Amino acid sequence: MTRIESTHITIPTSSRFQLVDVTSMIQDWVSSINAGDGIVLVYSPHTTAGVIVNEAEPGLMKDILDLLREVTRPEGGWRHNRIDNNAHAHLAQVLVGDSRVIPVARGSLMLGTWQRVMLLEMDGPRRRRLNLVYIGS
Numbered sequence: 001m002t003r004i005e006s007t008h009i010t011i012p013t014s015s016r017f018q019l020v021d022v023t024s025m026i027q028d029w030v031s032s033i034n035a036g037d038g039i040v041l042v043y044s045p046h047t048t049a050g051v052i053v054n055e056a057e058p059g060l061m062k063d064i065l066d067l068l069r070e071v072t073r074p075e076g077g078w079r080h081n082r083i084d085n086n087a088h089a090h091l092a093q094v095l096v097g098d099s100r101v102i103p104v105a106r107g108s109l110m111l112g113t114w115q116r117v118m119l120l121e122m123d124g125p126r127r128r129r130l131n132l133v134y135i136g137s
Contacts, residue, residue, distance in 0.1 A: 022118065026042060038135050044128065048092075050092065088122065
């Protein structure tokens, strides 16, 4: 029988551009529900924040943010900036995406050696919510 569990976690961000490693928070929840084998969906219900899986090395994290700033040009002449001045954040979320699905085996996230799950903040500081859904045994 397939089991489905869900919750959310709240992540406060402290700057306009930020990557926050949330791997431990997700793993703690997966462990707390005694998950077996399955998947966990990590979903951001925000249009100016995303979810990535990558290495959480500080230099690389800065490089990722710099790349997204370069590609989305926060001070660019985007039409949406006339309303909220955050078009770059919406565009970065379009490029990065709002969710990731991670396999779970025997109650552990099946991430590679250097992989971490991170919230991408492009319009902070804010309090962000990540919805978590476990499907499995």
